[in-house]
Amino acid sequence: MWNSIITGYAQHGLGKEALQVFYDMVSSGVPPDEVTFIGVLSACSYTGRVKEGIELFESMKSKYLVNPKTEHYSCVVDLLGRAGKLNEAMNLIRDMSVEADACVWGALLGACRLHNRLDLAEVVAKKLLLIEPENSGHHILLSNIYSSQGRWRDVAALRSNMRVQSLSKSPGCSWIEVEKNVHVFTGGDIMSHPEHALILKMVEKLDGVIIEAGYSPDGSFVLHDVEEEEKVHSLRYHSEKLAVAFGILKVPKGMPIRIMKNLRVCGDCHAAIKLIARVTEREIVLRDANRFHHFKDGSCSCGDYW
Template sequence: MNTAEQLCVSLLSKCKTLKTVKQVHAFACKTGLDAHPLVSGKLLLHCAVTISGALEYARRLLLHFRNPDAFMYNTLIRGFAESDTPDNAFDVFVEMRRKLIDPLDSFSFAFILKAAANCRSLRDGMQLHCQALIHGLDTHLFVGTTIISMYAECGIVSFARKVFEEMSDPNVVAWNAILTACFRCGDVEGAERMFDRMPLRNLTSWNVLLAGYVKADELELAKKAFLRMPMKDDVSWSTMIVGYAQSGCFDEAFGFFRELQREGIRPNEASLTGVLSACAQAGAFEFGKILHGLVEKAGFLWMISVNNALLDTYSKSGNVDMAQLVFKRMPEKKSIISWTSMIAGLAMHGYGKEATQVFHNMEASGIRPDGITFISVLYACSHAGLIDEGCEYFSKMRYLYGIEPAIEHYGCMVDLYGRAGKLQKAYDFVSQLPMSPNAVVWRTLLGACSIHGNVELAEQVKEVLSKLEPENSSDHVLLSNIYAVAGKWNDVAAVRRSMADQRLKKTPGWSVIEVDKVIYSFTAGEKSNKIIEEAYEKLREIMLKIRVDGGYVPEVGSVLHDIEEEDKEDSVFRHSEKLAVAFGLARLGVGMNIRIVKNLRVCRDCHTVMKLISKVYRLEIVVRDRSRFHSFKDGSCSCKDYW
């Protein structure tokens, strides 16, 4: 290879964008190096595999070459197989079969089989399997392993197992492939048997086992396997952290992350985003701040995914100001996920105008919004009462961006009209949908009926829901509460009897609070323990104080009519968010901000109590309920009682 060729190859290796590749290509054409097999091959490889967004240019390059060889065809097949459009690999494969006289090699089959796997195309995969048999490549380890993976992706574990059993001497890669295949197809017991049979296991084998257990939601089995592992890497730790975070086991996720740090292992992108996800779900603001410091110290701030996770953590733990700060400090080229997360964060806090401004900034930056972005901006309009703006965005989504509304977008519009009290308009909107509205859409309308006390429409909606999801307890509870507020106690009793006959149980309300970086959980009606007793003792003191100093009167309109007034008050007294606030006051003291995460919509009585506590005790209480954030300060709420 002469100096000019070396220079060209060296320049290509440093190219990071298609623009710079084109410049090197122009240089190669000008100097006549584009005809050199090594230079042309490297150029094609760089466009097809190394840099993003250059596959079409790679396809045109292949057409430009006079006599492309098998390596060039394989390179383009590989590029398409690993892309978002793997089906294009078949066109290149067919063209290769037509033009090349030489027999196909193992790389050709491995790459095109991967395309079939990524397309989930069993028909194409089986045809390729037959072709591999004809060419005598089915016993080739590389090809055989890819065939196993292809059948796994297509959900046919029996075929994958048959291919594996016919291998004369499978190596550890093939064993790992069949192990992955069993887990991919949901055959946990089969995977365990394969793992026990393995003559040799490497670190990847153990990590496949961990990932398989986590995917199957077998966390205890994953934990046992993790403890048995002869050695662990960052993938092992991140698998456990992400697995427990996704299953809502926040304390365990935090525990694994702390243990990872004690072991002196540097966290990777997956472990950081996993533990930040746990923080976001649990509303663990203090632990999130510590992680933010770790991210800065470890030099991960250049990673868009980690920044997105930080933004989400701050948004969901009640500090939208910090979320905005992270957003502003992010690398200049923000992803669509970054913009959408910021819009969603502002929307959750009721900052509708600010959320729409971020949306406009996103458009101005050249980022094209997608369907999820529009869900976030419609949600923002809904929770801020911006009806005209919401209708405008809904129209813009269809006619400017060509995004056909999904059921989630229609649900947002129903919520927009419903929250604003335009119940008949919401009902008409649902009735005219171009698709069959699902239970979530009807339930959204039922929730609006509950907010505005429309009994007649609620009964119509509940009738529809009874056919769609007859065993959903929340629909019965909503209707019961609507009847109770309207004073229709006979109807309340009938709903309760219906629930009893169907053995439906109300979803228990729970709330969590972070105190000294530890997450404490409170559930309505749970058994007494030291933590519960401490919370109740403080709550009794608080309720007395807000009665005397704040003029609190319990709102018991939706509590059963046939129990004593004192028992009604005791019923709302036991709500989990009140216990969490009381525990926070007992442990954190007066003057400290309190942040709570709740799984259900906060009730009117608890909403009133939170406002009074914030006024009497002069503190800020942030509650994240099922649908949004409430920031209570000086006796008022950020939602302006619009929730």
């Protein structure tokens, strides 16, 4: 039960509360186990509590007699990586008492993408491709890093290699339940929904009002060698924006709009949904691949740290 509460707080970005529950648990005489530390270290990672996370990790074995496993190292690598401490994360991997697996290297690769460390990303990606050559996600993430640097030849070479290996990327999709029916949206595909005309009008309306409120499309999240106008068009029809537009049309005012997404929410959509929540006076809850985002009054529960 303690672990469930800690993990729940972590997933909703409530790091302070997760830590408090951890200390309440310990003071009540319940010893933490491996799962406890995954939850509390994740909470520290999601909220940028580097000092607290490192202290907890170092106390695992010495104070609580819990041997760190790859899952715990992965949490700490993620903690350091999100905070921009990529060299420290790399040093931790080199000093691990167990062999680093794909989760550990994957956490570091994600941090390289976040902080544009292409030099380190290539090293990490090569490790991952040796460990999991069939995982398209590693190819895609490295491709995205190349794209952000304008290295289109490298992007083309990676994509060609994926085709040779018959690897494909899972498309970004979001879904929302309305009146016990699940509506699924795929990025760029609006015509497949029976109410596409209404959704399209709402997307365009929202786009206009948030631009007036200060929104500026961020083309860096469209990782293709295309013109700026095409990038703006692509951003407008990301799956989470389509789901939000549908939610505003169908979910009664006063009720939260709850959306699920299979991938991490992109930075442009995150900025847009904050403004949509403000101008429409709606609460929007988005659960992406990593955590819950609660948008309300122009801000997000993650504090723009995710």
